[in-house]
Amino acid sequence: MTSCGVMWKLSEQRMCILCTFSNHIPYQHRDLKRWSNDVSRARRFDGKLSEKQHHIVKEENGSTQYDILAITDMDIAAKAPDWQFRAITRKGTLTLSDNGKTAHLEWDLSSDQDIMSGFSYKGRGMELSDLTEYNGHILSPDDKTGILFEIKNNKALPWVILNSGPGNTTKGMKTEWLTIKGSFLYAGGHGVEYRDENGVVFSEDQMWIKVISRRGEVRSVNWKKFYLKVREFAGIQAPGYMTHEAVQWSDVHSKWFFLPRKALTTMYDEKADEKKGTNLLITADESFNIFEIVRVGPLDHPERGFSAFSFVPGTNDNLIMALKSTEMDGRAPESFATVFDIRGQILMKDQKLGNNYKFEGIFFL
Numbered sequence: 001m002t003s004c005g006v007m008w009k010l011s012e013q014r015m016c017i018l019c020t021f022s023n024h025i026p027y028q029h030r031d032l033k034r035w036s037n038d039v040s041r042a043r044r045f046d047g048k049l050s051e052k053q054h055h056i057v058k059e060e061n062g063s064t065q066y067d068i069l070a071i072t073d074m075d076i077a078a079k080a081p082d083w084q085f086r087a088i089t090r091k092g093t094l095t096l097s098d099n100g101k102t103a104h105l106e107w108d109l110s111s112d113q114d115i116m117s118g119f120s121y122k123g124r125g126m127e128l129s130d131l132t133e134y135n136g137h138i139l140s141p142d143d144k145t146g147i148l149f150e151i152k153n154n155k156a157l158p159w160v161i162l163n164s165g166p167g168n169t170t171k172g173m174k175t176e177w178l179t180i181k182g183s184f185l186y187a188g189g190h191g192v193e194y195r196d197e198n199g200v201v202f203s204e205d206q207m208w209i210k211v212i213s214r215r216g217e218v219r220s221v222n223w224k225k226f227y228l229k230v231r232e233f234a235g236i237q238a239p240g241y242m243t244h245e246a247v248q249w250s251d252v253h254s255k256w257f258f259l260p261r262k263a264l265t266t267m268y269d270e271k272a273d274e275k276k277g278t279n280l281l282i283t284a285d286e287s288f289n290i291f292e293i294v295r296v297g298p299l300d301h302p303e304r305g306f307s308a309f310s311f312v313p314g315t316n317d318n319l320i321m322a323l324k325s326t327e328m329d330g331r332a333p334e335s336f337a338t339v340f341d342i343r344g345q346i347l348m349k350d351q352k353l354g355n356n357y358k359f360e361g362i363f364f365l
Contacts, residue, residue: 054313062098071361085125103339103348131361146172165205167220176245185212190243191227239267246306252317258282259306277305294344307360333358
């Protein structure tokens, strides 16, 4: 294990970040448990891993109400005055019918709250791409700086910095999804290799994920073989690709759930990519040997791609609320919410979120 200190000067203040890196390890939980006690850690995450507590209300008519929170990734529109950057949170209420066959969603536009930060990378920042609760803290990753923030009292508090690839790079990780497995937080990206115009691979950094302990210890794990298995099961071979922004582990089912954002059987083309959203729900067992795939309704709007999802609490991980995003050249971004079960049956069709903000994180309060 090696350590490096990075120091730079901003205005008249000095900031020092101590980054702890380690060589990648095999995907085995027994290795994760042997982490050294002398690794730098975030003290507020010490102690036992606390369980999630959700606000759920049972109505007299038998329906169930859930409080939800969404957060934005507004790309370049996240830039605010005075070298600040912002994301927006929005609250809403999801109502599930007494028979569990239909769902209704209402957003409270008056609840929109700016979350500000001065951290940036090449003039970009606060492009928050997911939202989860880990050990009693609401966390969201910035896919530009690599900072994993705690969202608290309408503030973005840096917790840990994730760098891309095997952990020895100088660029922040482009984190797109977060999930909890066991007592660890998993952070992943698109799960694709980057190719030049001739189709030659020049980077596989996006094939690596991070496994984070409650103390802020970070391990880099090579997930290439797992991403490739998921892609190949869907019938896609290189140079075709599949991108992921919506991935969750289910303790109930002991399975990984993937809602791919984009899928293309040919090499990346920017224009074609805009309309290559999927309606696929792919599941894999823990060892990535047994797969299942279902289609979530018809693919009527291929410009909409899954950007996040959460299991609806109290449904034994059988119901999913997902976000979809649309990003097309010359058009304002759009976000949609939908609810369906793990068999692909839709309870609520795509419902647009207002204000043309791009929401890419969803969380049940």
